[in-house]
Amino acid sequence: MFMNQISSLKVLDFKHSNSGDIKFIYLPEAKIHLENLTELKCGSNICSEFFYQMTQLCHNMQSLTIVFESQISNWLTDLISSQNNLKIVILKHYNNYNDKITTSLIKHSLTLTKLALYKCNITLSFIAMFKNLQELHIDLYFDYSAFDQLQYVYFSQLKILRINYIFSTGTGIDMLLHSVCKFLEINGKNLTELYILNMYYYSLLMNLTLAKLCPNLRILYSNIREKKSLKQILNYCQYLEIIELCYKDWQSGKTLFKILANYSQKYFHTLILDCYFRMQINYLLQDLEEFSKNWQNHNVSYRSFSLIIFTSNHCIIESKINIEDIKIAIDKYIKLGIIKKFEIKLEKNFGLT
Template sequence: MSCLLLADYLNEIFEYLEDDKITLHSCLLVNRIYCEIAIRILWRNVWNISYYKTHILLAIMKILIACLPNESKDLLHKNGIFIITPTQKPPLFNYASFCKVLSINKIDQMIQHILENQSHYINLNYKKYLLLQEIIKMYMKQVSSLKSLCYYSSENSKYIQNPITYFIGAKNCLSDLTELNCSSNIYSEFFYQISQICYNIKSITIDFRVIISDGLTNLISLQNNLESVTLKSDYYCRTEFTISSLVKSSLTLTKLKIVNYNTSISFISKFKNLQELILSSNANDYSHEFNQLQHITFSQLRVLKFLYARPRAELLIKFLENNGKNLTEFYVGHHDISLNLAIAKFCLNLKSLFAIFVKDELEILKVILNNCQYLENIRVWCGNGYLDDKEFLNVLVKYSSKNFYELEIYYCISSEILPEDLEKFFINWKNRKSKKSLSLTIFSDNEENFSLDMKNMEIIKIYIETGLIKKFNFLPVSNLFQ
């Protein structure tokens, strides 16, 4: 087999491993062909490595610094910035050129970490700004087609003298941008300039601060095919963002996420092609807006999530009556018995459900499991007056459909299930007609409470080895509403 043909095959295989950084990293050590292909995919989005420790992120930063052109290194040295890189020789690859995702904030955080540990530095803020600017210049010049830019105002980035769009190569680098995550208070010139370069951004996330820079609404209104918008704000800070800039995208917008956004959301009624609507607020249940929205049919809506507060139950039930039949995902973080009954009645095509049931609502849960024959995933609360985990697992085995395979349990205080009952659940699951392996996630801030002297964990490990459990995660409660 020729090297070119082998490379084509490997490239296709490695594309499937893009999110499996550990496996991709192991491929670097096989041979040069494996290394050249894997390194390009690894560095495509090098910041998407949430499980990495700080020291690994620092190592990535030092590699980027090693990739800086000589004129940038000379400038840093003239200003007293000396950072030890992995090797004094030129890097084997031009790692920065492989990047398709630029997170200015991740770079900024790592620079802060690196230089603050150098106590001998004088004019520390200026040096942090200088290093950040030289790295951004390198990206603009060496990356031919950036896909995603994350740029939130920070202590260092706000002192950049020129917008990043003024750096050499910026127009080519940014012209194919499809995702922008930014804060509203970045200097206006950035928004004005990028709106002259980028017309095909598909996803925009805006974190609203006290200041909303000129040019932001213009940037949004100029996009030709905007599909996803996320609006975030501190609910103590009322925004005056003009929603009219989104009207042009009323036909193309399919995903809308609103987090602590205090301006009225009645504008949602204009986006009839929405497929995904996520509302997340501790302070506002949006009941006033749902007086209008409850009567509107969104024929394409598939995903509806209320991550914290929800509208009044009667308004949400009416909304489900009009839209529930098309939903495949429904998340609601507040308990209401009438709402749970409405799920069983109107949401028959669900594949994923997060709802809260109390201990005496097992019969309602049975009805949902019987009626929702496409259900693949469920997330519930157990303990402290909510579902008894033993009783719940027994119901799940008996009444869930053959499509079901993913179980997520949040323990309010601690698990009460005994190891023998947990093992009985796995044995019964094994004997089901459906042979799908089970994915199990436990949300708790106290792993010891679930482990029961590690007996429950030992049982889980046994059934992972047999293949009955395909995946197991133990996650902190902070991940519950993500």
């Protein structure tokens, strides 16, 4: 019945492991409907018959997302190898130290444009073969030397870089910072988007490196907490349009807003603030009052900007402020033409999955 209702299936999200759920791939019309499949999201432990049949039917997938479970079914690597024009690969929770999956990706070394490794505890050296990557997303686990394998690799097409640090302590962080800085020396000039997440042991040197080596950034998320760093970044990154900061990193939000008012360049149009701690919302509303005055004085052309706040239900409850009350308070700045658009979001998504 399902197959009769569609003319050509483009996206399939299939994470079940029950062999009874895969009967549809044996239907006579499956070949017709699945041969044009362009995107597959699946779990690694789906029964082997599923991956075998998909290997026979689908050869034109462009995007493949695999969530790894305790088992990796047979024929999964064959399915990867059998694709003709694979462009996007997203691996989640891949903790096996064998090279079956990475070996199957070798065929796609020139076609792959996006690679994302979410919570994958594997060696990174294989990434170097994807010379035409435009997007690279990596979760770095407890091995601080892991990024050393990429520090001298040049990706001529790389535009978007996301590095998520998943560490429990700051031990060895200097080694990691050094390798990331080396990577940016080679690849930073081409980057238009840079996300550095959960970097609690951030250094002034790293921020200054960002400013000097990534001059063409349009979007930046980073743990910037020093006045000097933020000023340097706003001065050097002349094309910066969107900047995302963690509000708790600034003891005085007034200082943050004053720097933004005085140093942001003409392309800047969106400020995103992470406010996940008690009372931050309250302080933010207070700080905006002074910011509005600085912004009007600094901007002769009277540019408006968008403000996006990421927070949580818990934070809203703790701050004892209703979301609608926040919007009413912000509406004052919208009417003044300072804030063009305001959003408050309770979920975090970098648009990478």
